[in-house]
Amino acid sequence: MNGRAAGQPQPQPHRRYNPLTEEWLLVSADRTSRPWLGRKESTPSIDSLAYDPSCYLCPGNIRANGATNPQYESTFVFTNDFAALRPDSPHMSLQDGLLKAESERGTCRVICFSPRHDLSISRMNATQARRIVDLWSDQSAELGSEFRWVQVFENRGAAMGASNPHPHGQIWAGEALPREAAREDASQRRHYAATGHQLLLDYAAQESGGPREIDGDDDWLVVVPFWAAWPFETLLIPRRPVARIPDLTGVERDSLARRLTSLLRGYDDLFSQPFPYSMGWHQAPFDGTDSPHWQLHAHFYPPLLRATVRKFMVGYELLSEPQRDITAEDAADRLRSAVKSASPSAAISSDRGPNEGA
Numbered sequence: 001m002n003g004r005a006a007g008q009p010q011p012q013p014h015r016r017y018n019p020l021t022e023e024w025l026l027v028s029a030d031r032t033s034r035p036w037l038g039r040k041e042s043t044p045s046i047d048s049l050a051y052d053p054s055c056y057l058c059p060g061n062i063r064a065n066g067a068t069n070p071q072y073e074s075t076f077v078f079t080n081d082f083a084a085l086r087p088d089s090p091h092m093s094l095q096d097g098l099l100k101a102e103s104e105r106g107t108c109r110v111i112c113f114s115p116r117h118d119l120s121i122s123r124m125n126a127t128q129a130r131r132i133v134d135l136w137s138d139q140s141a142e143l144g145s146e147f148r149w150v151q152v153f154e155n156r157g158a159a160m161g162a163s164n165p166h167p168h169g170q171i172w173a174g175e176a177l178p179r180e181a182a183r184e185d186a187s188q189r190r191h192y193a194a195t196g197h198q199l200l201l202d203y204a205a206q207e208s209g210g211p212r213e214i215d216g217d218d219d220w221l222v223v224v225p226f227w228a229a230w231p232f233e234t235l236l237i238p239r240r241p242v243a244r245i246p247d248l249t250g251v252e253r254d255s256l257a258r259r260l261t262s263l264l265r266g267y268d269d270l271f272s273q274p275f276p277y278s279m280g281w282h283q284a285p286f287d288g289t290d291s292p293h294w295q296l297h298a299h300f301y302p303p304l305l306r307a308t309v310r311k312f313m314v315g316y317e318l319l320s321e322p323q324r325d326i327t328a329e330d331a332a333d334r335l336r337s338a339v340k341s342a343s344p345s346a347a348i349s350s351d352r353g354p355n356e357g358a
């Protein structure tokens, strides 16, 4: 299952196991040459406006509900004006035969990463990216004092449903453990009970230096997981046991900032366009325990297979199980080259627009 030299035949269709979600997926790597007459993704260009008067996230602008953003100078957080979870949701419970429902309390926040409309994480320097890590951490600690599950995430690009190119993410926090959290909690708990080790630390040890490693240092491993479902999916894992973002040390935060900017520059270089993705952190539930079984990690789920062709999770994927068209090893080879050759000089060091004063 290791990487193949160029020109060797593609491996036959096979299934791979995802030990985190305890699910299988189908790998059929010889299908990428099939004719494609379907939808072509447009290739968005890099947004060059440092300030966009029509953007609802830029400093001083008016949002959809009429609120005015402050003239913020680094990061800015507000409660989502169209929140999917609310703290005042009244209690409700229904159990009627096979019909079951329960109320859910929570909150949703929008987190702006920079006042600059054009400063995506891939164009940030390490200092600017470190601010985002600290923001994720502070927000997680604050929301974790009230809610059990804190989901930090970012949708980037119209292909992943992002509403606006202004660099921003979201946090949804709630009382229940959602599906992915419950699966990862169960699998990690079982592995820890059986071995005394964190599942993802055992996985990181097995992958280090291998054909799916993209990047790494003493503190982090960046890898295309063996069980990746999305074409250029990656997983970021700290090298020591860490349950939650606020547990990361200053050194780990700095090196995370560097790994993040390198990875995202590599993604942008892969198809010479701002690379769309959904990313997010899976940290232990904030349930008042140490959760030694849980290893903090980030998932990046980018949809693009080629520059203008996206992977659709439809048909077989929806009805049977996920399927992928290039092997994780091929994707890792290409992404690793892009990350290694991506230039840090692409970074924008100013937090202010070119025409703004100090």
Ligand code: H2U
Residues within 6 Å of the ligand: 056, 062, 063, 064, 065, 079, 080, 081, 082, 083, 110, 154, 155, 161, 162, 163, 164, 168, 169, 170
């Ligand atoms: P994306 O991360 O998918 O771009 O979503 C941004 C969020 O911003 C979205 O959930 C919210 C939307 O509800 N939003 C506001 O809260 N206020 C606005 O003025 C527009 C968008």
Ligand code: ZN
Residues within 6 Å of the ligand: 051, 052, 055, 056, 057, 058, 059, 116, 117, 166
């Ligand atoms: Zn903006």
